[in-house]
Amino acid sequence: MPNEIKTKDDSPVVKERKTDEAVEAGLARLTPERIKNTINQVLQKETGPRFKAYVETCMHCGLCAEACLYFLSNDRDPAFSPAGKVKQTIWEMLEKKGEVSIDFLRRAVHIAQTQCNVCKRCSMYCPFGIDIAYLMLLVRRICHKLEITPLYIQDTVNSHSATMNQMWVKEDEWIDTLQWQEEDAREEFENLRIPLDKEGADVMYSVIAPEPKFQAGLLYQAATIMHAAGINWTMPSSPGWDNSNMAMFTGDNEISGRIARTFYETAARLKVKRIVMGECGHAFRSTYDVGNRWIGWAMPPFEVVHALEFYHELLTSGRIKIAQKFKKTVTLHDPCNVSRGRGLHDMAREVTNMLCESFIEMTPNREHNFCCGAGGGVINCGPPYKGERMVNNRVKAEQLKATGAEVLIAPCHNCHSGLEDIVHHYDLNMEVKFLGDIIYETMEKKIYKPGE
Amino acid sequence: MKPWKRKSINRESKMKQKVIFMGFILFIFTAVYAFSNTELERLDNSVFEKPQRPSAVFEHDDHNEMAEIDDCAVCHHVYEGKELVEDESSEDSLCSDCHSLKPDQENSISLSVAYHKQCRDCHFEENKGPVLCGECHIKE
Amino acid sequence: MNAFIDFIMGPMVWIAFLIFILGLILKIVLIIKDVNARESYIYSYMTLKHSLRSIFAWLIPFFPQSTRQSPVFYSISYIFHLLLFIVPIFLTSHIVLVNEAFQVSWIALDDGLADILTVMVVLALVFFTIRRVMVPEVKYLTSTKDYILILIVALPFITGFLAYHQFFLYRPMVIAHVISGEIMLILIPFSRFSHMIVAPLTRAYMGSEFGNVRHAKDW
Ligand code: HEM
Ligand code: HEM
Ligand code: SF4
Ligand code: SF4
Ligand code: SF4
Numbered sequence A: 001m002p003n004e005i006k007t008k009d010d011s012p013v014v015k016e017r018k019t020d021e022a023v024e025a026g027l028a029r030l031t032p033e034r035i036k037n038t039i040n041q042v043l044q045k046e047t048g049p050r051f052k053a054y055v056e057t058c059m060h061c062g063l064c065a066e067a068c069l070y071f072l073s074n075d076r077d078p079a080f081s082p083a084g085k086v087k088q089t090i091w092e093m094l095e096k097k098g099e100v101s102i103d104f105l106r107r108a109v110h111i112a113q114t115q116c117n118v119c120k121r122c123s124m125y126c127p128f129g130i131d132i133a134y135l136m137l138l139v140r141r142i143c144h145k146l147e148i149t150p151l152y153i154q155d156t157v158n159s160h161s162a163t164m165n166q167m168w169v170k171e172d173e174w175i176d177t178l179q180w181q182e183e184d185a186r187e188e189f190e191n192l193r194i195p196l197d198k199e200g201a202d203v204m205y206s207v208i209a210p211e212p213k214f215q216a217g218l219l220y221q222a223a224t225i226m227h228a229a230g231i232n233w234t235m236p237s238s239p240g241w242d243n244s245n246m247a248m249f250t251g252d253n254e255i256s257g258r259i260a261r262t263f264y265e266t267a268a269r270l271k272v273k274r275i276v277m278g279e280c281g282h283a284f285r286s287t288y289d290v291g292n293r294w295i296g297w298a299m300p301p302f303e304v305v306h307a308l309e310f311y312h313e314l315l316t317s318g319r320i321k322i323a324q325k326f327k328k329t330v331t332l333h334d335p336c337n338v339s340r341g342r343g344l345h346d347m348a349r350e351v352t353n354m355l356c357e358s359f360i361e362m363t364p365n366r367e368h369n370f371c372c373g374a375g376g377g378v379i380n381c382g383p384p385y386k387g388e389r390m391v392n393n394r395v396k397a398e399q400l401k402a403t404g405a406e407v408l409i410a411p412c413h414n415c416h417s418g419l420e421d422i423v424h425h426y427d428l429n430m431e432v433k434f435l436g437d438i439i440y441e442t443m444e445k446k447i448y449k450p451g452e
Numbered sequence B: 001m002k003p004w005k006r007k008s009i010n011r012e013s014k015m016k017q018k019v020i021f022m023g024f025i026l027f028i029f030t031a032v033y034a035f036s037n038t039e040l041e042r043l044d045n046s047v048f049e050k051p052q053r054p055s056a057v058f059e060h061d062d063h064n065e066m067a068e069i070d071d072c073a074v075c076h077h078v079y080e081g082k083e084l085v086e087d088e089s090s091e092d093s094l095c096s097d098c099h100s101l102k103p104d105q106e107n108s109i110s111l112s113v114a115y116h117k118q119c120r121d122c123h124f125e126e127n128k129g130p131v132l133c134g135e136c137h138i139k140e
Numbered sequence C: 001m002n003a004f005i006d007f008i009m010g011p012m013v014w015i016a017f018l019i020f021i022l023g024l025i026l027k028i029v030l031i032i033k034d035v036n037a038r039e040s041y042i043y044s045y046m047t048l049k050h051s052l053r054s055i056f057a058w059l060i061p062f063f064p065q066s067t068r069q070s071p072v073f074y075s076i077s078y079i080f081h082l083l084l085f086i087v088p089i090f091l092t093s094h095i096v097l098v099n100e101a102f103q104v105s106w107i108a109l110d111d112g113l114a115d116i117l118t119v120m121v122v123l124a125l126v127f128f129t130i131r132r133v134m135v136p137e138v139k140y141l142t143s144t145k146d147y148i149l150i151l152i153v154a155l156p157f158i159t160g161f162l163a164y165h166q167f168f169l170y171r172p173m174v175i176a177h178v179i180s181g182e183i184m185l186i187l188i189p190f191s192r193f194s195h196m197i198v199a200p201l202t203r204a205y206m207g208s209e210f211g212n213v214r215h216a217k218d219w
Helices: A021-029 A032-045 A049-057 A063-067 A069-073 A082-095 A102-114 A132-145 A151-163 A171-185 A210-214 A216-229 A253-269 A281-294 A307-316 A345-355 A383-392 A394-403 A413-425 A435-442 B013-026 B028-036 B060-067 B111-126 C002-009 C011-038 C040-044 C048-059 C065-069 C071-089 C092-102 C111-134 C136-141 C144-165 C170-190 C192-213
Strands: A004-006 A012-014 A203-206 A274-277 A303-306 A326-332 A356-360 A407-409 A431-433
Touching: A021 A102, A021 A151, A032 A082, A032 A132, A049 A082, A049 A132, A049 C011, A049 C192, A063 A069, A063 A082, A063 C065, A069 A383, A069 A394, A082 A102, A082 A132, A082 C136, A102 A132, A102 A383, A151 A253, A151 A383, A171 A210, A171 A216, A203 A216, A203 A253, A210 A216, A216 A435, A253 A281, A274 A281, A274 A307, A281 A303, A281 A413, A303 A307, A307 A345, A307 A435, A326 A345, A326 A435, A345 A356, A345 A435, A383 A413, A394 A413, A413 A431, A431 A435, B111 C002, B111 C092, C002 C011, C002 C170, C011 C040, C011 C170, C011 C192, C048 C192, C065 C071, C071 C111, C071 C144, C111 C136, C111 C144, C144 C170, C144 C192, C170 C192
Parallel strands: A203 A274, A274 A303, A326 A356, A326 A407, A407 A431
Antiparallel strands: A004 A012
């Protein structure tokens, strides 16, 4: 590493640039006692035998390195290997019993928040199944408690805390947006509705806040698909409509739990049979795997169905018919949170093949996919880190390029944005699409009636 | 002839042994070479089907002189069932007459265990003499 | 001197094995107690089926993707771990000692073969050492402790080999062998060698999270 300096005890500390104003402001507030107490509190009181086993069993064999896109994209720089990141954070915290420096913390927050997508690929490459993502989330937890979380992602958490959605969308704006989309969609389907707060509906459809904020067209598309498929559906008008959860990625577990609780309570209030969510990976992780645990449910209290699975159901049951298959060559990015996170990868292929004429696999794929490099809250740390995010996922660009496909399907919001950045940065000349985009484009715009 | 005496005895071996032992430490490889040319008095191990180790070095008379053993029956015991028969000795029979290669109904102590017990146990009790594999099974 | 040898080859072997076995049992008991006290929620995710599925998948050579990407290392590691158990358990000299003490015995390796296998173990350890020096991502994680661990495993094999061949200092070599063997056994429960029993637990947990919750494979 070119900009490496050695501290007295010879452990390498990379000279960190001061990238993030919130991190700097936070660091300026810290005292040695607070650092020490916080680290020890989290590492001793908030962990258990699992943490101990991970730290005490790791044989330092480096096999996990092969798994990590950061390591591979940075010419196999060991500082980016999974266990290497643990060494630079957790090991040193343990060794120094929490008495670490400001420089160390600046580096630690940088590593944990922006150099790991908590994608858990490495757990499939470590022979012991050590959960590095969990260890990185612990570092984030410490950084959260020290109030040195990067600015942009902290802002989304603040928004969650105040509004229960990620993008400071006000309640009337939310309802307005839905009504506006409903109005527009009625030009295609005369009787189309976006039913708000309909008690007892079969499906509560939920989305992430960026949809009403920047991508209202996606709400439009979803409404047409629901309408065409003849689904008895509804959307909540109150907070709880946003299923995203950035607090989950900053270690702010308390707010993360509040978000998940509000979400399920909204579904309970509407007495819906199940929850269908838009094409988002991390939101699925929050509502299917993480948020439920924090509020005491082993598995989610509602059936949570990712869009991918829902589309599969609509297509195989014939509720949606494809008028003409999509012509361009497509490739498919497996979002970690629904492939490695839920095993929907085979379904994703079936859906893609039902929609598209020519599908080209990228390798590695399925559970072994590389993350888009945006996930785990990395893209949400915002513009200060964008440049390195592009460098850090060169392997994805190479992988995409090798397919030669014209269209890249990314059934996850984070992936979609992250991959769009990659495609531009590396001049890949690919169109990035959601599955919903393609369904909307190819489906018969005829309303499903049972028996027809 | 007694079984442990079947091989010829090199009378100078005692002196030589000392020289060789020094040579061992100083010139390992030459020593190994020298050793391979030396004949030590060894037990006859021909009853063993596939001996894993060189047969044990045992210089009967020197041993008994040094250990001050006069009574043959100390080693050449006679058992009837589990009972040791006092005042009888068995120096005219082979160990393998009673101890077979595997423990059986008649005798629960196999031949190799018998040798090991006979020699090692005593060496431990007396706190003298060889007790480790290679101290008896010296490389040829 | 014989009295000392009697001690290290008698009572001390007992002590070493007791510490080794009880230590491992204690380790498991403490982990389970700690899980019950602090992380009992993991039981809602653990299933026997998915635990075993993952453990077995990882035991099959070249089945997990990871093993296919580092075939040389995994082959050597695989052979090393097998021999680590096979050589001492089926070694004639060890069986002879056990036989004399307990009147039990089992089939033994031919001494010549055992000798070759011992050399293979030592070579594997040399390979691990070289890898720690040469491969950047491994070097980055390596500290003195890692070399010491390798040395602790290597010593019983090296001293055993030297003793067997009676090259030099035979008696001290056997003594060193027995003591280093005992040290290794005693250290297993208290060092990272405890991966011997902790690894199946971490694998079982990850296997369950993947199989049961994530509906995905973890190999
Ligand atoms: C616990 C106490 C142990 C005792 C009392 C013991 C005893 C012995 C003895 C007496 C020998 C024969 C030396 C000779 O042939 O001259 C031997 C050889 C050997 N032992 Fe052990 N041993 C012990 C532990 C171990 C352990 C833990 C290991 C390995 C993990 C080990 C591996 C070996 C090897 C590799 C050889 C030599 C094999 C060869 O090159 O042929 N031993 N041991
Ligand atoms: C059933 C028992 C065991 C299993 C399943 C097991 C498995 C593993 C695995 C998966 C690794 C990681 C890297 C690799 O594949 O080599 C490893 C490393 C290692 N294990 Fe074991 N192990 C076991 C017992 C032991 C024991 C008893 C020892 C030593 C006394 C040991 C010594 C080592 C060493 C030295 C390494 C590190 C190699 C290096 O430096 O890269 N293992 N083991
Ligand atoms: S979780 Fe993913 S990004 Fe993080 S270290 Fe592991 S492989 Fe790399
Ligand atoms: S592969 Fe597992 S045991 Fe090896 S260094 Fe990585 S985390 Fe540690
Ligand atoms: S953004 Fe997509 S690829 Fe990346 S972690 Fe999330 S699901 Fe994985």
